[in-house]
Amino acid sequence: MAGEREFAQGLEYFRDxxxxxxxxxxxxxxxxEPQNALFLSYLGLLVAAAQKNFEKAEExxxxxxxxxxxxxxxxLNLAEVxxxxxxxxxxxxxxxxxxxxxxRDARIADAIARLSGRRTPVFPFLERExxxxxxxxxxxxxxxxxxxxxxxxxxxxxxxx
Numbered sequence: 001m002a003g004e005r006e007f008a009q010g011l012e013y014f015r016d017x018x019x020x021x022x023x024x025x026x027x028x029x030x031x032x033e034p035q036n037a038l039f040l041s042y043l044g045l046l047v048a049a050a051q052k053n054f055e056k057a058e059e060x061x062x063x064x065x066x067x068x069x070x071x072x073x074x075x076l077n078l079a080e081v082x083x084x085x086x087x088x089x090x091x092x093x094x095x096x097x098x099x100x101x102x103x104r105d106a107r108i109a110d111a112i113a114r115l116s117g118r119r120t121p122v123f124p125f126l127e128r129e130x131x132x133x134x135x136x137x138x139x140x141x142x143x144x145x146x147x148x149x150x151x152x153x154x155x156x157x158x159x160x161x
Contacts, residue, residue: 003032007039010046019050037068041077054085072098072105079111091115117147 010025023046030039044060047053061078068074075098082091092115098108106124113120121128122136 003029003036003039006032007042010042014042014046014049019046022046023050035067037064037071037074040064040067041071041074045077045080048081048084052084054081054087057081058085069101072102072108074098075102075108076111079115083115088115113147119147 006025006029010022010029013019013022013025023043026039026043026046030036030043033039040060041064044057044064047060048057051057058078058081061074061081064071064074065078075094079091079094079098082088082094092112095108095112095115099105099112102108104124106120109120109124112118119137119140121130121133122140123130123133126133128134128137
């Protein structure tokens, strides 16, 4: 594929925090393959991250989804664009739609859990409300405590003299 090298280099720059360089590489990849949903989606994410142009970023991510509704990463990138734009409700909507369209992709389920403050079900292939998930989830909660580990104020322990 024509833009593979640029795409890989853009991802590497993005992971390393070089947003400007990452954006340049992703633009080159998207220009080389304008029908590649993943390239457009990451271009949208980088437009949001590097330029703070959330409208253009959303537009690019939505174009990517029109090309491939089954690509989980496109939903994740759109949700990240919304989150960076301080629009958590839209981010959650994108993730929920992605979960339905991608046959319950685990990465999307994890992103929903992080955004909502809930852990993923113990068995993600079962519904959250399934009795097995509910029972094991309660046990996990008792062991690990709430998401983020904050369980309230710790009780002071009295020392014996």
